[in-house]
Amino acid sequence: MAEMIRQFDTVNLQKNAKYLKNGLTVTSDNTSIHPRDAAGNIILQEGSDTNPLLIVEPTATKISNNSMLKILNTRFEYFKFPVITTPTNITLNTENNLLENAIPDLVYSRFKPANNQTLTTATFPGGLEFSEVVDGQPQNNTNAYYITKEIKNSGIDLRFRIKIFHTYQAENVSDVYGSAYFTIIKNGPDTQGLNRSFRGPYANFPQDGHLGDDGFGLIRTLETQILTIDEIIPNSQFDIGDTFGIGAYSGQTIHTLVADQSYWVITDASKNVDLWNQPIE
Numbered sequence: 001m002a003e004m005i006r007q008f009d010t011v012n013l014q015k016n017a018k019y020l021k022n023g024l025t026v027t028s029d030n031t032s033i034h035p036r037d038a039a040g041n042i043i044l045q046e047g048s049d050t051n052p053l054l055i056v057e058p059t060a061t062k063i064s065n066n067s068m069l070k071i072l073n074t075r076f077e078y079f080k081f082p083v084i085t086t087p088t089n090i091t092l093n094t095e096n097n098l099l100e101n102a103i104p105d106l107v108y109s110r111f112k113p114a115n116n117q118t119l120t121t122a123t124f125p126g127g128l129e130f131s132e133v134v135d136g137q138p139q140n141n142t143n144a145y146y147i148t149k150e151i152k153n154s155g156i157d158l159r160f161r162i163k164i165f166h167t168y169q170a171e172n173v174s175d176v177y178g179s180a181y182f183t184i185i186k187n188g189p190d191t192q193g194l195n196r197s198f199r200g201p202y203a204n205f206p207q208d209g210h211l212g213d214d215g216f217g218l219i220r221t222l223e224t225q226i227l228t229i230d231e232i233i234p235n236s237q238f239d240i241g242d243t244f245g246i247g248a249y250s251g252q253t254i255h256t257l258v259a260d261q262s263y264w265v266i267t268d269a270s271k272n273v274d275l276w277n278q279p280i281e
Contacts, residue, residue, distance in 0.1 A: 114131050117256070157232055182247065
């Protein structure tokens with residue numbers, strides 16, 4: 001019986017050389033090695049010596065460290081095997097930076113008068129004009145600081161720091177001395193009218209040391225006085241919906257409040273902050 005000689009396609013053999021070099025003798029899409037039917041099944045003749053050699057090799061043995069690195073290449077510049085951590089010099093102060101800066105301060109507001117104003121001859125009128133909010137929380141009520149639900153329910157005490165720059169010029173030569181007093185006033189839905197004397201009165205001594213009958217509160221004509229007030233208002237002394245303002249009394253009409261040199265700052269009394277609500281180290 002004549003020996004049957006199989007003819008191989010040299011082109012396909014060249015294509016298969018790279019598989020043979022790596023120890024693989026079969027590829028799923030090469031029909032010159034294993035003929036397949038229309039469904040892709042390998043065609044074998046039962047009992048025939050002409051069936052091609054079928055070898056199934058464990059492909060896991062062909063996975064190398066080099067091939068794994070290629071698969072897991074994430075393209076990160078600093079990603080390597082083994083992983084190396086590099087410490088940084090970033091300092092996070094979670095108590096001050098994250099908590100205080102991430103949450104807006106619901107208390108802080110800084111007011112100033114929009115214009116110079118003449119103090120009227122009256123007993124603690126409804127409030128001086130401090131209508132310009134230059135920093136912090138905006139206010140719905142002109143010339144007043146409003147107590148919100150959040151402020152009251154937080155239990156926070158308020159710190160009022162006030163600077164009043166005022167001058168006096170007598171209408172008559174005989175009026176050598178004048179009088180000017182200032183207060184913190186409070187009003188609200190549950191108060192019995194405007195509490196004009198909630199805190200105060202506050203006043204300066206004249207520069208020449210001359211005192212009035214009450215022991216303080218005089219200002220000499222053509223004199224400038226700077227009154228500073230620093231008061232803590234406990235949470236127990238205000239309720240939701242209350243408003244605070246600054247009242248004044250003058251015995252004469254030519255007392256002038258200088259707007260650009262005056263301010264009113266409200267902050268959380270528990271915080272050690274400056275007049276712009278910046279932490280003091």
